[in-house]
Amino acid sequence: MPLNKGIVLASRPQAGARATLANFAPFEREIAEPGPGQVLVRHAFLSLDPYMRGRMDEGASYAASQKLGEPMIGGTVGEVVASQNPRFAVGDKVAGMGGWQLYSLSDGAMLQKVDAPGVPLQAYLGALGMPGITAWIGLNRIIAPKPGETVLVSAATGAVGSVVGQLARAAGARALGIAGGAEKCAFAVKELGYDACLDRHSQSFAADLKAAAPNGVDGLFENAGGRIFQASLRRLNDFARIAICGLIASYEGDEASALPDLRLVLVRRLRIEGLIVFDNMELWPRALDQLTGLYASGKLKWRESISEGLEQAPKAFLDLLAGKNFGKQLVRLP
């Protein structure tokens, strides 16, 4: 057996400060053989996602903190290389939460077989995985757009946002994206089918949004937070629904994500709801069905940023937090 290699959380970022490369450290360990009921998976791709930043901090969140000295948590896809579990055979393709490492050994309870023909394996870390299901649940359960309504999506070309926009369009709504820079905005409109996309770096963002949403905004799918979120609030219509899915602008203390005056909630009768995909696991099969169908008919697109090799994961992750990546961030494990 080769060695398992991976990356642990070596130290926590200082409170309110940015994570740094020094917070991560590599490890090498022997690979244990599967015991009864266990499965050994060789990972092909690791997913990098903003939620990981919250896990690096100490203290109560919706999930336990990442433990120091343990492999970083993370979604993975790969292939079963040894199994003593009757549900899995060598060669099965699986998605799971294998973490930042080449191999993972588990009882298989959290592994999902992924074998739809013609679907690239890493799609199960993006549009057909946790980010895509998050998009589906937030759009359908919280925003529930009616045909003709306007849905505004921040981080519109990201793993979640790119799916939200396409689902909103499929539901007959007008989809407006917000993204960082002209290149991402062009991709949002030309490839993802957004009706328009606003550059969050624009000096005239508020006016740009007003021009792009002359009838206001009925649903806001928020992945970013910060100042841009607060500008977006000003365009909300009566009875607008706001899904709070991510607040990446605030994860490292850069910008506050606040609702400065709740009178807006009252006067406009807003509904604001926090969204974490794992609260609605019962919707996963239905969501995956629709997303797989859209993909099969060529109507679900996305972009990937692939970093090569596990040693690139910490830097790729820090770049993701800084908005430097473009599309779904993956690490290929050769």
Added chain:
Amino acid sequence: MPLNKGIVLASRPQAGARATLANFAPFEREIAEPGPGQVLVRHAFLSLDPYMRGRMDEGASYAASQKLGEPMIGGTVGEVVASQNPRFAVGDKVAGMGGWQLYSLSDGAMLQKVDAPGVPLQAYLGALGMPGITAWIGLNRIIAPKPGETVLVSAATGAVGSVVGQLARAAGARALGIAGGAEKCAFAVKELGYDACLDRHSQSFAADLKAAAPNGVDGLFENAGGRIFQASLRRLNDFARIAICGLIASYEGDEASALPDLRLVLVRRLRIEGLIVFDNMELWPRALDQLTGLYASGKLKWRESISEGLEQAPKAFLDLLAGKNFGKQLVRLP
């Protein structure tokens, strides 16, 4: 015919400042005879409610501003004294939006006959009127408490809050009130049946709340806003529901009502919703049925503050905004 007397909005309060007596002015006018289809009502009681403060300001709200020089808007109960409308006969008791005046002439479209035996007429301005229906809709449609859950209610002895607490208890939930001072808190517990009541003036409010809600808060019915609201947020459980019904602490610029960090919404998966009773008129009959039934069986209590005579209305209204009244604020029109 005697003269109609009333009070108009004479001037608007300065932006962000308190309303004053100088913003109001009395008037006297001839009473017009009802034309075809019209009804003339002599008011017995005028309701004073916090929402009126918002109407005094210029600019967009969920309803149009109160026009200068016109009688102040307001709920009224009274008796039909002349009618050319086949739906109404002289002597009918009616509730409506007659405004701050002794008489109102209308086409009857907004008048509701109120004639349940044994119910005092002014109840249709309080627990069996707009405030009570607001309480019912907010509690049932937004908070929907499960038995054993904890519901926290600010302005707990006010016209809305006093009904929320009793409905929460009737639904099998634990009801915690927040009120200004020991006398109101004692009334909340002894008369309204709150399990406990917290004095918002307490120096140790946050600790008091923690002690009174050892298992956290599942539903927050917010009538006040401000600093106390922000302290209440810290006790919310995962999946808590927050009905934003009133933010009286902010209506005159005293205290901000903010949600300073939306990460709380995400981490706790909160649902926050603005509530205005007129958006759910279809629920009014069902709500009124339950409230009338509770009242008939002696299980719906409230307290009234009655000011005598229309000339007292401006001062009574300013006292209401300052939290000086106790219970449902009414003006008797003799």
